[in-house]
Amino acid sequence: xxxxxxxxPALSGDGAIALVGNPNVGKSVxxxxxTGRYATVANYPGTTxxxxxxxxxxxxxxxxxxxxxxxxLPAHSEEERIAARLFLDQSLRAVVQVGDAKxxxxxxxxTVQLAEMGLPLVLALNMMxxxxxxxxxxxxxxxxxxxxxxxxxxxxxxxxxxxxxxxAIAVVQRASCRLSYPAPIxxxxxxxxxxxxxxxxxxxxxxxxxxxxxxxxxxxxxxxVPVSNMRQLTAARDRAASAMxxxxxxxxxQARLAVVDQWASEAAxxxxxxxxxxxxxxxxxxxHPIWGWPVLGAVxxxxxxxxxxxxxxxxxxxxxxxxxxxxxxxxxxxxAARLIPIDWLVDLLVGPYGLxxxxxxxxxxxxxxxxxxxxxxxxxxxxxxYLPRLAVLSHRLFRVMGLNGKAVLPMILGLGCVTxxxxxxxxxxxxxxxxxxxxxxALAVPxxxxxxxxxxxxxxxxxxxxxxxAGIVLGVLLGVGWLAAKVVPGERSPLLLxxxxxxxxxxxxxxxxxxxxxxxxLREVLPLFLLGSxxxxxxxxxxxxxQASRLAEPLVTRWLGLPPQATLxxxxxFLRRDFGATGLFALQSQGLLSPxxxxxxxxxxxxxxxxxAAVLMMARERGWRTTLAMTxxxxxxxxxxxxxxxxxxxxxxxx
Amino acid sequence: MMATQIACPxxxxxxxxxxxxxxxxxxxAQGCHIACCPACGYxxxxxxxxxxxxxxxxxxxxxxxxxxxDAAGQTLADVPPGWCAxxxxxxxxxxxxxxxxxxxxxxxxxxxxxxxxxxxTVVTIGETELALEADLARxxxxxxxxx
Numbered sequence: 001x002x003x004x005x006x007x008x009p010a011l012s013g014d015g016a017i018a019l020v021g022n023p024n025v026g027k028s029v030x031x032x033x034x035t036g037r038y039a040t041v042a043n044y045p046g047t048t049x050x051x052x053x054x055x056x057x058x059x060x061x062x063x064x065x066x067x068x069x070x071x072x073l074p075a076h077s078e079e080e081r082i083a084a085r086l087f088l089d090q091s092l093r094a095v096v097q098v099g100d101a102k103x104x105x106x107x108x109x110x111t112v113q114l115a116e117m118g119l120p121l122v123l124a125l126n127m128m129x130x131x132x133x134x135x136x137x138x139x140x141x142x143x144x145x146x147x148x149x150x151x152x153x154x155x156x157x158x159x160x161x162x163x164x165x166x167x168a169i170a171v172v173q174r175a176s177c178r179l180s181y182p183a184p185i186x187x188x189x190x191x192x193x194x195x196x197x198x199x200x201x202x203x204x205x206x207x208x209x210x211x212x213x214x215x216x217x218x219x220x221x222x223x224x225v226p227v228s229n230m231r232q233l234t235a236a237r238d239r240a241a242s243a244m245x246x247x248x249x250x251x252x253x254q255a256r257l258a259v260v261d262q263w264a265s266e267a268a269x270x271x272x273x274x275x276x277x278x279x280x281x282x283x284x285x286x287x288h289p290i291w292g293w294p295v296l297g298a299v300x301x302x303x304x305x306x307x308x309x310x311x312x313x314x315x316x317x318x319x320x321x322x323x324x325x326x327x328x329x330x331x332x333x334x335x336a337a338r339l340i341p342i343d344w345l346v347d348l349l350v351g352p353y354g355l356x357x358x359x360x361x362x363x364x365x366x367x368x369x370x371x372x373x374x375x376x377x378x379x380x381x382x383x384x385x386y387l388p389r390l391a392v393l394s395h396r397l398f399r400v401m402g403l404n405g406k407a408v409l410p411m412i413l414g415l416g417c418v419t420x421x422x423x424x425x426x427x428x429x430x431x432x433x434x435x436x437x438x439x440x441x442a443l444a445v446p447x448x449x450x451x452x453x454x455x456x457x458x459x460x461x462x463x464x465x466x467x468x469x470a471g472i473v474l475g476v477l478l479g480v481g482w483l484a485a486k487v488v489p490g491e492r493s494p495l496l497l498x499x500x501x502x503x504x505x506x507x508x509x510x511x512x513x514x515x516x517x518x519x520x521x522l523r524e525v526l527p528l529f530l531l532g533s534x535x536x537x538x539x540x541x542x543x544x545x546x547q548a549s550r551l552a553e554p555l556v557t558r559w560l561g562l563p564p565q566a567t568l569x570x571x572x573x574f575l576r577r578d579f580g581a582t583g584l585f586a587l588q589s590q591g592l593l594s595p596x597x598x599x600x601x602x603x604x605x606x607x608x609x610x611x612x613a614a615v616l617m618m619a620r621e622r623g624w625r626t627t628l629a630m631t632x633x634x635x636x637x638x639x640x641x642x643x644x645x646x647x648x649x650x651x652x653x654x655x
Numbered sequence: 656m657m658a659t660q661i662a663c664p665x666x667x668x669x670x671x672x673x674x675x676x677x678x679x680x681x682x683x684a685q686g687c688h689i690a691c692c693p694a695c696g697y698x699x700x701x702x703x704x705x706x707x708x709x710x711x712x713x714x715x716x717x718x719x720x721x722x723x724x725d726a727a728g729q730t731l732a733d734v735p736p737g738w739c740a741x742x743x744x745x746x747x748x749x750x751x752x753x754x755x756x757x758x759x760x761x762x763x764x765x766x767x768x769x770x771x772x773x774x775x776t777v778v779t780i781g782e783t784e785l786a787l788e789a790d791l792a793r794x795x796x797x798x799x800x801x802x
Contacts, residue, residue, distance in 0.1 A: 071758050071759075072754070072755070072758040074751060074754075076751060102782040103781070103782055103783055105760060105781070106758060106759065106760065106783070109758055134782055136782070213751075249751070250753065250754065253754050253757060253758070254757075257757065257762070283784075284770065287770075287771065287786070288771065289771060289773040289774060391786060392774060392775055392777060393774065395774050395775050395786075395788070396774050404788065405775065405786070494787070494788040494790045494791050495775055495786060495788040495791075496756070496759075496785070496786075496787050496788070496791060497785070497786045497787075498783060498784065499777070499784040499785070499786055500784075501784070
């Protein structure tokens with residue numbers, strides 16, 4: 001076994017710099033430090049599910065790519081495959097592996113694989129502070145010696161070691177690592193030498209990937225190698241498999257681990273024993289089969305108090321009730337009436353469905369305070385590492401829905417934004433699980449803005465209204481999930497998830513993240529809200545709104561039992577679910593909705609299709625046929641549940 | 656699956672709750688979760704037959720089983736919470752799953768500490784905390800259990 005950096009001049013010029021590494025080791029923080037571009041950073045595996053690109057000024061303007069986490073090769077889930085494809089599809093200027101210093105063994109397992117590929121490699125050993133806290137004294141120089149590549153200790157959250165890392169990237173050289181494998185593997189690797197096409201990675205590592213049945217490598221080879229050679233490759237793999245008791249992949253991994261174990265113990269040794277601290281104890285409590293539930297309850301109550309009460313009632317009260325309704329809007333209306341002689345233009349700006357009175361007021365006075373509080377609370381939860389721990393508690397619930405506890409991550413992210421959560425379903429292992437999760441996201445998971453509006457409205461009615469709403473939505477989630485799991489063929493994959501430690505959130509990261517999300521939200525929402533206002537204004541002017549209301553009357557007025565004005569809200573709901581909810585919010589604040597009507601309206605709008613962006617994302621991830629089928633199911637279903645609930649509540653005498 | 660034997664709380668007789676002499680005569684035997692001791696006739700609920708019983712007694716049952724020093728064929732799912740164990744082997748079907756578990760550090764001769772068994776098994780291997788479903792935990796054979 002030999003590892004060393006190949007001599008010759010440092011690599012330069014074209015090609016991007018890729019940041020790779022195990023999940024949840026801080027790749028996105030390093031990315032932010034190198035490029036100044038913000039990539040969402042959080043304390044759960046699977047924060048990054050797509051390749052993000054940025055430019056690093058300190059590295060002669062080189063492009064830096066932030067990739068999804070990769071535990072090892074062969075890649076397992078869709079997001080891992082995205083990272084794995086990079087090595088085969090692109091000629092990279094440098095590969096920076098970000099590793100967790102306190103999980104050396106796992107870090108080095110990937111390092112060895114990357115070094116075998118002959119990539120220009122630098123290892124950034126991140127979270128050195130946490131390793132020290134865990135009583136581990138990691139010596140990077142030992143690893144530099146064994147691996148033959150630059151190993152830079154970093155604490156990316158504080159920016160420590162980043163300058164050294166930039167220097168190391170500038171002078172990076174191709175790694176060269178040659179581990180010895182059992183004779184049958186070596187024999188086949190030699191045989192396969194002439195059959196493999198030229199690749200950005202070493203032929204030996206490509207051969208190993210093939211022998212280990214890596215699906216990404218297989219796909220890549222099939223598109224480049226003639227059929228006759230493919231047959232010979234398959235024969236080589238079969239020979240290797242039959243010559244050994246275990247599969248080639250197992251044998252190869254064991255050989256690598258034997259080396260890695262030795263290096264890891266040389267570089268760090270055994271950790272000193274550690275006193276249990278508050279965060280560790282709290283971490284245990286959050287997943288405890290009994291205490292985990294009160295902790296979850298407390299988190300939910302705190303979330304409700306902050307977002308539903310403080311955000312949706314107090315802040316909205318100030319913004320909408322005082323600032324907009326009493327000060328800005330009347331003032332603007334009077335000025336507009338005085339300065340603009342054209343009636344319809346005044347109406348378009350400050351009329352009942354005007355750009356300002358509806359579009360901007362909805363977006364800034366109603367939604368902004370709610371999403372700000374939600375994103376802040378959510379950022380805190382993300383960075384604390386609480387979210388993946390919920391996978392443990394909720395596993396049984398998701399089992400009913402044909403998923404495993406890991407699905408809690410996209411579901412909870414869906415409470416932030418269903419569109420991005422649809423993308424996060426990539427962390428799930430099978431196609432079937434991704435499909436089920438996307439259906440449930442589209443159907444029963446309200447997004448932040450909508451959730452805030454719902455909380456605010458139901459909070460204003462009564463606590464029992466909130467319970468009814470939550471019960472129905474949860475019941476639908478479970479019921480539809482259970483049925484869909486029965487209908488969609490395939491098996492559930494078992495839960496296997498690393499639980500990151502609970503951490504104290506870094507205030508600056510939470511604030512930056514909240515601000516970044518708010519900016520994104522306003523950019524996406526304001527134009528849509530303005531567009532919506534114009535549409536409604538036009539519909540109103542042309543009399544189509546009345547016609548639509550009349551057409552929808554049997555559905556909205558008779559079946560759901562809502563006032564005719566609610567039709568408008570549902571029309572807005574087509575554009576964005578939260579826009580519709582905001583329309584209902586406005587109705588309620590005018591005293592047009594009774595408690596029963598509020599609950600029915602809230603349930604229906606929650607089960608509505610999320611928004612145009614989410615539908616486009618669904619189509620991108622799962623294709624138009626699936627998306628149309630889901631939409632065709634969701635609309636009638638939302639109205640069916642809403643009307644059914646009205647009948648039930650009326651029969652029960654709930655008002 | 657083999658039925659677990661239960662001990663009569665009255666006389667301590669160990670018996671298999673299924674197929675006892677008394678039940679065949681009883682008209683309510685269908686769906687009955689009461690076990691009658693063949694030795695003394697004392698009636699005791701067969702906890703393993705009830706949903707709530709199975710849920711609540713999960714952890715306790717495992718500890719008792721360990722107390723009976725049943726060393727052969729123990730798996731990670733049998734290790735009581737808070738105990739350590741040494742992994743001796745893995746028998747997981749698909750290779751990729753076994754390799755992933757190994758990448759996380761679950762492999763022969765590694766010592767792990769089990770934090771809890773419910774709702775899923777949570778173990779620490781070095782500095783890694785890993786949640787895995789019972790099915791996976793049952794595929795990991797262990798020995799040398801110690802508190």
